[in-house]
Amino acid sequence: MTEAPRRRRLGRGAVEVTELGFGAAGIAGLYAPVGEERARQAVDAAWEAGVRYFDTAPHYGLGLSERRLGAALRGRPRGEYTVSTKAGRLLVPHAGGGDDLADGFAVPATHRRVWDFSADGVRRSLEESLTRLGLDRVDVVYLHDPDDHGEQAFGEAYPALERLRAEGVVGAIGAGMNQAEMLTRFVRDTDVDVVLCAGRYTLLDHRALDALLPEAAARGVSVVAGGVFNSGLLADPRPGARYDYARAPGAVLERALRLQEVTERHGVPLRAAALRFPLGHPAVAGVLLGARSAAEVRDAVGLLRCPVPDALWAELRAVGLLPDHAPVP
Template identity: 75%
Template sequence: MTRPDPSGACPPLPSRALGRSDVRVTALGFGGAAVAGLYQDVGEEEAAAAVDAAWAAGVRYFDTAPHYGLGLSERRLGEALRDRPRDGFTLSTKVGRVLVPHDGGGDDLAHGFAVPATHRRRWDFSADGVRRSLEDSLTRLGLDRVDLVLLHDPDDHEEQVFREAYPALEDLRSQGVVRAIGAGMNQTRMLTRFLDDTDVDAVLCAGRYTLLEQGALDTLLPAAEAAGKSVVVGGVFNSGLLADPSPGATYDYAAAPAGLLRRAVRMREVTESWGVPLRAAALRFPFGHPAVASVLVGARSAAQVRDATEQFHRPLPDAVWEGLRTRSLLSGEVPVPAGSES
């Protein structure tokens, strides 16, 4: 990676095609949950500024979902991207949850979003549900198309997903309605099945390929590499623990276990001994595997976007990885990115 330009101009972000499709994603992608009030309210101007900062940094891959803020993420991303050249960016959204109007009042914090509970989510992995969900998403986005559609968290609907939802996505791709298809989950077993048994272009794996855990190396990443398909990595900070390993840090959306917190602190000691913030190493780590096409980072403000961009481009010597291995914090079997010291 190249060092950031002192003038403030960002180096270009590399991009890769998803599998054998013509859909390209930048190595750093913008995850759209945070701007939809994930855990705390985010104002319209702050959200728009975050997307603008991502664009200025060269990010051209944006990911969203109906689940995020009960459609707020889609509406905000659509508004922020609507006047950009449509062929100049890649947009992914997800299907599986249909939003149904709800007038019961209250908020959506039970699902993690600080937004009014104007709708409720209904699981629907039927073929009709997939098509309706995509149509509703396009309406909220105010755009004519999305590039990548992912089946979202189908953990408890496996039989129906492979029988109905996936064939519907394949049909939409064959008709040219979408250009690439896949699935996004927090587990590896079913994602590996998608790679082995279907013709998905990519999968989004959240939280299972990070500096703290590499379960995706067992089956998922080898399956993707063998099939010529791509993996997008989400949750690279494990819900915050690898961004700031301090008391009260979260891991998988809950309080971090003491043992993992101690491990993350030891990792930080190693990376900082080489002048590298732990979050920079965590952000770059997934690119050691050739199947990884992009890492999604959620940001609720322009400042967070600029920090992520700075960490992505930060020089990262091979000695960081060697130091982690020497202290038994990273297995020697785990692939790491080539160092960048200049």
């Protein structure tokens, strides 16, 4: 039997996550439809493999991710798993028809997303998430993509999260973004427990290494690394592959192919090295990996346990593909 992923604590609080977390955007039809049974089987496979951290958001499939995740976890011992969701987008009923593919999800456009980082918006978002999940509490709430809403996020949304934590409504609070700079500000200027950094601490993109990760380590804030395959490029580097949700530029694709050449020379799949790399930093509590099926979950668990020799990391440094100061597992 495969060894279960290890547990790590978020920040200085009591909330724990497994080092491999289940990202639930995929089961909500990210880029392509996913049926109910296939989604349920993906969550079941994660549970059977020992994964106990599940991340979702209202944004994912216009609430479908939360509904499916809640249904799949129903009946599981509540004290054994950690759920995180997000606030910042409220879902408003929409009768216009069509689909949600413009926002990346192959689901009917039954709602539209409205940005809201007000204190009332945060509480309302959480209440609606709990209803969709069928839970009486979530363990972690992240402010979701406040890039263009910094003033309201810091002035209204963050204090609301702080109050929710003080009231015991949630166990840990933070922010989740596809950038490192504003997350660094959250670490420096607030009392967050954790930040979710998507795509900015990977084998391909090391931007979080300069300021975010050192600040987090110094202040006792945990980092969860998402997007470790950079939208799939590090899972299968080929022409037409996605990088940061769009077609990979030529220079980025070339770098990914060079990474693959090195890892395969050491007998290691690029996916395994990409999944393992972020866990080498002491500030990183875990990695989130999106999965659409039970097979993808089982593959991820296998990759996590794939041995990566020190010589591989040394060669990546020697050829300039990995910074000398980047810690490795």
